[in-house]
Amino acid sequence: xxxxxxxxxxxxxxxxxxxxxxxxxxxxxxxxxxxxxxxxxxxxxxxxxxxxxxxxxxxxxxxxxxxxxxxxxxxxxxxxxxxxxxxxxxxxxxxxxxxxxxxxxxxxxxxxxxxxxxxxxxxx
Numbered sequence: 001x002x003x004x005x006x007x008x009x010x011x012x013x014x015x016x017x018x019x020x021x022x023x024x025x026x027x028x029x030x031x032x033x034x035x036x037x038x039x040x041x042x043x044x045x046x047x048x049x050x051x052x053x054x055x056x057x058x059x060x061x062x063x064x065x066x067x068x069x070x071x072x073x074x075x076x077x078x079x080x081x082x083x084x085x086x087x088x089x090x091x092x093x094x095x096x097x098x099x100x101x102x103x104x105x106x107x108x109x110x111x112x113x114x115x116x117x118x119x120x121x122x123x124x
Contacts, residue, residue, distance in 0.1 A: 035059025076117035
């Protein structure tokens with residue numbers, strides 16, 4: 001079964017770049033460009049892992065994280081942001097984020113982290 005990943009960022013170019021990167025590594029990838037779309041995609045796509053940007057219009061990443069974790073606590077969520085503040089990190093972790101990484105992204109680290117989250121779900 002393919003590993004399923006949801007990429008959420010209001011910057012379409014980032015989503016498309018990461019989608020291509022992970023599809024080349026045999027992931028099934030969906031994208032969303034707002035917190036509202038993210039929650040809808042989690043419900044319909046049922047990803048193993050969500051890469052979730054914090055700063056987005058409509059519904060920010062922390063609000064989306066709260067909704068996702070309330071409905072689907074097993075989904076692993078990695079928060080992504082360009083602005084790292086201790087308050088946001090603590091809020092994200094309190095809401096159930098599984099990790100918190102900052103832009104610019106290290107693709108090597110990101111791939112390793114996503115793989116670790118999927119393995120933890122499988123109990124490997």
